[in-house]
Amino acid sequence: MAERTAPGGVQSVERVFDLLELITDAGGQMMLSELATASGLPGPTIHRLLRTLAAKGYVRQLANRRYALGPRLVRLGEGASQQMGAMARGELTRLVDQLGETANIAVIDSDMVLYVAQVASRHSMRMFTEAGRRAHMHDTGVGKAILAQLRDETVRAIVARAGMPTPTSRSIGNVDDLIAELHVIRERGYAVDDGEQEIGVRCFAMAVPNAPTPTAISVSGPVSRVDDSFAERAVPLLREAAESISRNVNLVSGG
Amino acid sequence: MAERTAPGGVQSVERVFDLLELITDAGGQMMLSELATASGLPGPTIHRLLRTLAAKGYVRQLANRRYALGPRLVRLGEGASQQMGAMARGELTRLVDQLGETANIAVIDSDMVLYVAQVASRHSMRMFTEAGRRAHMHDTGVGKAILAQLRDETVRAIVARAGMPTPTSRSIGNVDDLIAELHVIRERGYAVDDGEQEIGVRCFAMAVPNAPTPTAISVSGPVSRVDDSFAERAVPLLREAAESISRNVNLVSGG
DNA sequence: AGATAACTTCCATAATGTGGAATATCTGAA
DNA sequence: TTCAGATATTCCACATTATGGAAGTTATCT
Known part of the structure; x- marks a missing residue:
């Protein structure tokens, strides 16, 4: 769209790190809806990205459905x-x-x-x-x-x-x-x-x-x-x- | 291809973290060609992924072209x-x-x-x-x-x-x-x-x-x-x- | 210097990721 | 308890996006 795209940058990779940074800024955990408003990305997109991270342990989903930074980042x-x-x-x-x-x-x-x-x-x-x-x-x-x-x-x-x-x-x-x-x-x-x-x-x-x-x-x-x-x-x-x-x-x- | 695809996983995100893990395993820095043999991914693909990471500071490229884990991961x-x-x-x-x-x-x-x-x-x-x-x-x-x-x-x-x-x-x-x-x-x-x-x-x-x-x-x-x-x-x-x-x-x- | 290996750019291709709409689930109120 | 509103998740048609072979550069070795 009207957004400037970095040359050669892989979109989903950029997005996923933006999300991790947002979670870090927020103190380590966030709801999906909060991420949606903070990042401007649609819910399903965020969900898919976080699911990928969660499967590898870079993000953990808590019982209250919040997403938290995962231990593999350590x-x-x-x-x-x-x-x-x-x-x-x-x-x-x-x-x-x-x-x-x-x-x-x-x-x-x-x-x-x-x-x-x-x-x-x-x-x-x-x-x-x-x-x-x-x-x-x-x-x-x-x-x-x-x-x-x-x-x-x-x-x-x-x-x-x-x-x-x-x-x-x-x-x-x-x-x-x-x-x-x-x-x-x-x-x-x-x-x-x-x-x-x-x-x-x-x-x-x-x-x-x-x-x-x-x-x-x-x-x-x-x-x-x-x-x-x-x-x-x-x-x-x-x-x-x-x-x-x-x-x-x-x-x-x-x- | 005939490879098994993880359900719901975003390919480029999975790949980028696999690369980061490989670099970590290798002690913090690696050549692109080493990453290619270790991961089985083609060179251009790795290069594009690393370039995205480098632009954000999650990876640094050293003078001898090796790639090292970047300060933003800290x-x-x-x-x-x-x-x-x-x-x-x-x-x-x-x-x-x-x-x-x-x-x-x-x-x-x-x-x-x-x-x-x-x-x-x-x-x-x-x-x-x-x-x-x-x-x-x-x-x-x-x-x-x-x-x-x-x-x-x-x-x-x-x-x-x-x-x-x-x-x-x-x-x-x-x-x-x-x-x-x-x-x-x-x-x-x-x-x-x-x-x-x-x-x-x-x-x-x-x-x-x-x-x-x-x-x-x-x-x-x-x-x-x-x-x-x-x-x-x-x-x-x-x-x-x-x-x-x-x-x-x-x-x-x-x- | 020339040869070789490694890295980077290019670009046609389709596979991949996308996000609107629908569904499921949770939370709090009555 | 049941219901309403909010939030999270799944689905899927679509084209945007990532892909990787081939070509072009740049470093390293002899």
Whole structure:
């Protein structure tokens, strides 16, 4: 019809993943009628698609007829996580060894950042950002590092869709301030999150150059440990790590 | 063609998930030609399917043209994992109320156990197994409960791939001892981990029957509290919980 | 460099997926 | 309990959609 069709895209495959994303957005389970209104697809079509997924275990139908994400997705997700992690884990571990703070790798995922892997520091006081967690872009180090690689108008579109909540008094609350901050990040080569997501937590982040999906890595910890002298040591190590990961992601890496 | 067609199944959807599973089995990345021989599908068909996935971020194409699992799968997997947890949380909470010790649910995930959800006891001294954590199978209660449901040769293959580290002096260190232990577990109906992962921690575990992915639940705590009289109370409650979760997880077709 | 293997694009074909209409099932009200 | 309204599922005629052989590209090996 009037809808734009992606070239070479297989319709039913696109639809089935749209449905899975909708269910995920809704917290893991949905009624068929809800999916119909959310997706705009006719009931029988959705039913047939979900039936196919259910037969393979990617979706489960509950007793109340609702459809829920199925256990087989866990394995695929874990595999994808390991895949990204395999390319980055060595470098993240090295960062943790060298700096003693928690290291993360995150990618952009529909207007937010998705934490793909984490190597935790051995300190008892540390962040709990689990792999698979999503966060806003404007108030995280990795998010700002990624945004700094995009064009300003793209950034505006992203925050318009995702919103700009201000979890702390230091969070950036409007687009123009964010754009200004991104200019600083581009000059400087790395992003800083100084208590923008949580007071007392500071984070240094850097984009992974030429990644297929915009990607960034970070080290973060309490301000008491993550100070100016930490930054001096961290920035060159972050750069090394980002470049090394870039090489891994783009070239072959047996793991 | 003369092939059997699944009733109501959407071909391209089935194929696309078969491909994702193949890539996962192969460790996260594969060449198109490898997929062609493994799946029996013609090259152009695979290419079109993967291109659709790649456009949405469920697969990434590396510089050497190999296809790897993409970052968007991470989020779906995480959602599915939480979903499993949601179905079990009520039962786990009841176990904690009844027994006063921490309850876990875990699934098998590429030769290891993946802790999907945990309800912690109120005791200050307790286990710290976080949801999302993976552990070996041979030295955990949930792992052994799951292995006891599999055929011996499958068990041998799993431990051959995953290895059998012995974190404590009580850990099982060779396959034959493990197989013997699994026979005991099958007879008895539940698994015990008595300090095999950490000295002083005891755990009772039971498989969730007929789960789509092999699954088990457990209660664990310090030996001082988790003794014989605890076992007497725990085992019937574990069985009830496992059966209840089984009913939740499997689609209740009879109403 | 040339040869070989692997990947990608093209396009005629019909098999495949589609969705409106009909039917079955569930949920809540009286 | 029975009934009405909402929701899910099955059916099936139709053409849109996916298919895969053949041809064209691009990488890798010798």
